[in-house]
Amino acid sequence: MMTNKQMAEASKKYLFNNYGERDMALVRGQGARVWDADGNEYIDMLAGIAVCNVGHCHPKVVEAAQRQLTQLIHVSNLFNIEPQIQLAQRLVDNSFADKVFFCNSGAEAVEGALKLARRYGTSQRGSECVEFIAAENSFHGRTFGAISATGQEKYRKGFEPLLPGVRFVPFNEIKAFDDAFSERTCGVILEPIQGEGGVMPACREYLQHVRSRCSETNTVLIFDEIQCGMGRTGRLFAHEHYGIEPDVMTLAKALGGGLPVGALLARDRFADVLGPGTHASTFGGNPVVMAAALAVLELLIEGGLLERCAQLGAYFKDRLSQLAEHSPKVKEVRGAGLMLGVVLDSPAKPVMMALREKGILCATALDTVVRFVPPFVIEKADIDRTVDALGSILKSL
Ligand SMILES: Cc1ncc(COP(=O)(O)O)c(C=O)c1O
Structure with missing residues (x-):
């Protein structure tokens, strides 16, 4: 097997440089632990960027995928796929939605x-109803439509012209939202807790206001729960903390337990606008990924992992808040469940790298936020070790 260094050299030679240089390769994972190519062990507070919520290589997920791999790998959506129907039903039974579309x-x-919101707007309210409202600091992905709705300049630069008609508003500011909102607005897209935007939760009053405005005007309210969904905040979906529901919700990341998947959930009258021939995906809802995702959902709902996330998240946040009281470098601790951000008064990357030196992987968000999104199977002792390590790193800065 190649070493970290050998892989760093080979990856530099053969792969696009879009991820920058990487000096470490992970080769094995179990639960909340990962190992690099040189045999070093890490506590995983990153979980593949909020993906491995049920832990690495959970035996139930492995078994479900393996069983499906030997039975049928792919057939296309020209045919019904049993695990796809089963997963859609489970998602519907546990959410506001009536129907599901799967992608990758x-x-x-x-x-x-x-696309759904545009089509709904133009079919229900006329050809002028084509605009979107999105939040500053949001992140929705890297395709043209998704970067067009992403409120961070760095992701958009050099790719213009983008999808026209997206208005960005400061997150959590009701007046700015009202000012941007018009009869031309067909859809509003928001993350209930911004992930890449610094682990920034929406205010209750703000989300409820947006919900009311969209309901009054027949505007499609889309919640992007790709990062904050699938149990990450201690509830299956983050919007459950706010007492409101969207019309449409996007999921991905943790849904497949590490296998690639995306999903669009919607109430009937919104799902209906994407009728035959309007939208499709060759791999979407692939049998193997669906079988793994079914196992993930079962672990979250019936396996006690949601409750575990809520309890450990509260403990983790408490410990970080105590640390913040004694560290002038920490400006704020925020987030919910096991989606936590420690806002520093200086760049977060050196702190992330210092944690790595101590055998702990985490992420950053924006420039100054250290982000912790571990698997829910993490142990209390791992949280203690992480907070202690962070404390000593902050002291030494
Ligand atoms: C909230 C949110 N939306 C969309 C995306 C894009 O997902 P993907 O990288 O699977 O395209 C991400 C990824 O980080 C995300 O956090």
């Missing part, structure tokens, strides 16, 4: 949602 990634789910 988050960005693709967002594309589907934007």
Whole structure:
């Protein structure tokens, strides 16, 4: 097997440089632990960027995928696919939605949602009803439609002209939202908790206001729960904390337990606008991915992992908040469940790298937020070790 260094050299030679240089390769994962190519062990507070919510290589997910792999791998959506129907039913039974469309990634789910909203707007309210409202600092993915709705300049630069008609508003500001909203608005897309935008939760009053405005005007409210959904906040979907429901919701990341998947969930009258021939995906709802996703959903709902996420998340946040009281470098601790951000008064990347040196993987968000999104099977002792390590790193800065 290649070493970290050998892989760094080979990856530089053969792969696009879009991810920048990577000096480490992960070769094995189990639960909340991963190992690199040189045999070093890490506590995984990153979970493949909020993907491996049920832990790495959970035996139930592995078994479901393996069983399906030997039975039928792919047939296309020209045919019904049993695990696809089963997963759709389980998602419907556990959400606001009536119907589901499956695709392969988050960005693709967002594309589907934007197309749906356009088609709904123009068919219900006329050809002028084509605009979107999205939030500053949002992140919705890297395809053209998704970057067009992403409120961070760095992702958009050099790719213009983008999809016209997207208005960006400061997150959580009701007046700015009202000012941008018009009869031309066909859809509003928001993350209930912004992930890449610094683990920034929406205010209750703000989301409820947006919900009311969209309901009054027959505007499609899309919640992007690609990062904050699938149990990450201690409830199956983050919007459940707010006492409201969207019309359309995008999912991806943790839905497949690590296998690539995206989904669009909607109430009937919104799903109906994507009738025969309007939208499709060759791989979407692939049998193997669906079988794995079914196992993931079962672990979350019946396996006690949602409750575990809520309990451990509260403990983790508490410990980070205590640390913040004694560390002038920490400006704020925010987030819900096991989606937590520690906002620093300086760049977060050196802290992330120092944690890695101590055997702990995490992510950053924006420039100054250290982000923790571990698998829900993480142990209390791992959380303690992480908070202690963070404390000593912050002290040494
Ligand atoms: C909220 C949100 N939406 C969309 C995406 C894009 O998902 P993908 O990378 O699967 O295309 C992400 C990815 O980080 C995300 O966090």
